[in-house]
Amino acid sequence: MASITSRPPPPPPVSPSAASTSVSALSASTMPTSVESKSENDPQTVRFTNVQDLFDVINSTTGDFLTVLNVTPSHFTEIERGREKRHRKFRFRRYSSNSQILIITIPTDLHEALHLGLYEGYRDQLVKNNKKRSWKSIGTATFRQQGHPRGDGGEGDSTGGPKPERVGAGKWPTLVIEAGDSETLGELHNDMRWWFRTSNHQVKIVILTKFDHQQHHILIEKWEEEISHGLLLYCSRVVFSVKRQPITITRDKTINLISYNVTRGALVLGFRFLFLRDPGPQEGDFILSIQDLQLYAEVWAEVRD
Template sequence: MASNASNPPPEVSPSTVPMSVSTSSAPTMAASINLIQPDGPLTFQFTNVQDLFDVINRTSGDFLAVTNVYPHHFIQVRHEREKRRRKIRFRRYDSSSGILTIKLPTALHEALHMGIYMRYCAQLVRKEMSESWKDIGSTTFRDVQGYPGGEGDSTGDPWPECTAPSSWPTLVVDSGHSELLDDLRKDMRWWFEASNHEVKIVLLAKFDHQQDHVILEKWEEEITAPPGPITRNRASVQQQNSILQLVKRQTITITRDETTNPVSYNVNGALVLGFRLLFLRDPGPGEGDFILDIEALQRYANVVWAQLPISD
């Protein structure tokens, strides 16, 4: 959309422009956004709904942080998304800070999370368990106070163990390539806390443009108890005082090797999804953990790298 001379476009936060770019020489909002590097998050100060969607339409990355968004603004933005049928996701909206983080479903972003989730679902089919799993997709979830709320990338939970519409997923897969890994980890913490620990596994899939690799992190929670010798009375106290602590169970790094013909991918381990955490019950006969082996992750990587622009 061309900018109107009588209505100058909104400014992009200078902190989001690479150091090699002079913000004073950027003639328009569109030019500035086109110069944003793919591995740097973009920040925009909310002015009105039209300007926000103009920025969204010009953003090539998958992450946009919008500041100064009051609750009535958020309602307007949400209605406009429905009106335009835009498949953007509201990763998080926090009314107290006025920050709305938006995920834009680029081809790379979708390949990062769907490639993992769909391979898990394929195993459900092979094990004849597809009827025991409910895909939730990017449904909006909110904490007990309504805000902050959030939408995941790929989510699901067991059926019929979780039949209520308000049930939180047991599995969340979130991805990013413009969003920083630390920000993805903040999202991960939100899922566990806002769900009151109904979420059991959060998988993060991050493409690092600078390092040219994919990082997969699997996060869970475990019960910890105060240290000290265990007695019968102390065991009862420990059970009351035990707390849930975040644990990074796995970190898998995938790199591309262009010295081979054809190109190959190095994967340092298989991804294991625990049955009990996914289905909230013990495995029955013939049931067990779900494993995405190295070969499956190599095929996943081949699809992910295919979504990169030629220059990458």
């Protein structure tokens, strides 16, 4: 584990879309599993001592992900104020006052390209389907867990929801896109579960996108939730996070012009989950085609291996 040099302290039904693929994976239920289990031996983990030292570590971090231990609620407030005062652009992925763990997103070029490329592709579909005025992009706004006024919360990469249903203070998005470069796929799964659980299941779709440097491909996962009844004797209602679509994009350099191969088809975003109602005439699911995903794969230009 890295260290910081010490200084004096200064609604709708949740059935899957008809156009979605079948369930490909079923996680454990969306019970708390996230930041409490973070290993202290992770090289992207530091202990908090003071704000300036933390900012120095962020400045020297080459990845897009940093875990900070021993962050009390008062420390978190100091970090928030320091970020605002210094106009820093890093994001608070998640903070838990119980575990005193803060997870920070550092927006590298690759990280931003991974989530913005997908979100902008969806925005293009909104314009094409004349739904732009019915949608609000929420971006990286901070969302707080109800009943935790001491600072517990998180900030997404790209988020949005329908108008007027999800406009206003305290309204959660229906769509969240989270990207990962140095962040592991396991941590991205924790992010996904956090959004579903902490929003009290108001978030309906979480898309995870990760560049895997070992396998040298882009992995996209679309997650939704599903309710099962009577699975456990002591619980009549269990909510599961379900991976509806795993999509892998690889680069083919065997020909003179670089091309991209997309497995498992187009990315389908269900209308009911996005807009919290059934589609009307000339309305339907939003589809990022294989060609759209091949254009998205040009984020490869930001990769520095």
